[in-house]
Amino acid sequence: MNTFAKARSKWVGVALIAIALIALPFALASVGTAWVRIANFAILYTFLALGLNIVVGFAGLLDLGYIAFYAVGAYAYALLASPHFGLHLPFWVILPIGGLVACVFGVLLGTPTLKLRGDYLAIVTLGFGEIVRIFLNNLSRPINITNGPQGISRIDPFRFGSFNFSRSETIFGLTFSGPIKYYYILLALLLLAILVNLRLQHSRIGRAWEAIREDEIAARAMGINTTHIKLLAFAMGASFGGIAGGMFAAIQEFISPESFVLVESVMVLSMVVLGGMGNVWGVVLGAVLLSFVPELLRYTVAPVQHALFGRTIIEPEVIRMLLFGLALVLMMLYRPAGLLPSAVRKRELARTNGSAE
């Protein structure tokens, strides 16, 4: 009886959340279309953070060049669906291609480095992120592939036949603007990603990742092929990044190397760390918080400073970055398992003496 009531209240909760998520874009649109866009980016970042969570949270590998995979996916989409090469493939073909290309890059990068100590990986991925950005900036000569710092514009939006996601449309008397339509498809893709993450976590592979994260030598002794399993985490995380990149290119309809700087990698990492490494819901919470709080800052910090001092002393952008940095440091010091810690992670990080070696 009791468990039955519990199950019922759980379903009521899920239904309420679903209704809230469906109604959200219209509520936001009444404040301003900009906020729907912000919500879309929050979804995009959540998607990215979930991908990074596979690498950092599940497998315990620090990837600091994660945004490079995002960039690869975005450029794959842009090159296959823009006037730049005159190609216009449909998005449901390109998104998987972007994921695949990013996955290949992940394997290429992971193969030499994953055999080594985890902290080498951090710096190599950091370097890899920079290399990708340098190439994107310079591959406009002798053959113009990336169009250099100008980036690629007029990228195709998502389209099903004549149903174009960038145009607004009225269905049953409700006006669906471009961002609102994107909101629903992004939300659908995000739910899929959450599902994949949850299933992965409790699969055989997920348990192997956990074992490696806890103690690599013991995991190897148990018969886990640590290099392959780590590579798998890396490749899967990379494909998530690639798919997210494709979505980004489609929403923005313009991309340039500017969007794929180190700071973005750090931001996604902050989301994973803040929410709780290895806990899917924690990561979602972290990503949503860190997507919205800076936007709120943008709207409050400058006016407040103007009211107090008559001018902007500290730019919101700087405050945003300081917040990210502080979040990383303070979370590690005082709540290393994140806001919503995963049970295992909590146990592991609470140990005062252990895997220091």
Next chain:
Amino acid sequence: MDIFLQQIINGLTLGSVYAIVALGYTMVYGIIQLINFAHGELVMLGAMVAFTVIGALAGTALPPVLIVIAGVVAAVPVCMLVGYTMERIAYRPLRNAPRLAPLITAIGISIILQHLALLIWGRSPLAFPQIIPLVSYTIGGAIITGVQIAIIAISLLMMGGLTLIVYHTKLGIAMRATSQNPQVAGLMGIDIDRIISFTFIVGAALAAVAGVMVGTYYGIAHYTMGSLLGMKAFSAAVLGGIGNLAGAMLGGILLGIVEALGAGYIGSLTNNVFGSNYQDVFAFLVLIGVLVFRPSGLLGERVGDRA
């Protein structure tokens, strides 16, 4: 031929700066196995502080050399203090935590330092005032400037000084003991906390001087200058064998030369498909190459396989 010699000289100059920064990485890594991502920001901080002082004194009648020395004298204690503070606040509490924790903290510290610098000095780069007269000498068709000679000489002096400290003083013995086995070193009566703080302070002082040197060489200092330089210096440390002092020096100089030669010749080697704008890629190619073929580095003895 003169291009070759010229690039060697340029490479040697930048390489000695990399070597000095790499020493900071390698000492910290050797002693607590942490990649101190924020080390590059110390270099930036050193350059910024020094440039502020140098800029303020530039109008006075003091001789240029004294002005630059004043800049260094101001920058070194600031960096030492920041280096000590970050170890004390952010790394010490995490010494026994899983490895991922201090790495993430280090990234956070690096972001914080960079944006504090942005708050203090703003977005536009600080320029080095034109106080040092341009002196240059010609050797076999290549030109070497007075600044380059000074950078190489000071770097060599600092490397020598550090080697003296580490191998010929009691403090150095304690450092080496701590890096070999902190527990046993502690049992032998070494105050490990003090030694680790000392390591950070020495590394920070070296970084400050390196910052002044690289800033003087390029003529500007900017709040983002630390991250790329830091990554390159870390690559240099890995190239030489991380944790190994001589390795860091060798790796730094080699990396500088590879980079300079690469930038000088990539255009003609690839028929101008790639230009010198790819210069920054070389350090990472070297890093990945070393990790694939010789993960212990050129002079390193330990093959790393710790998770």
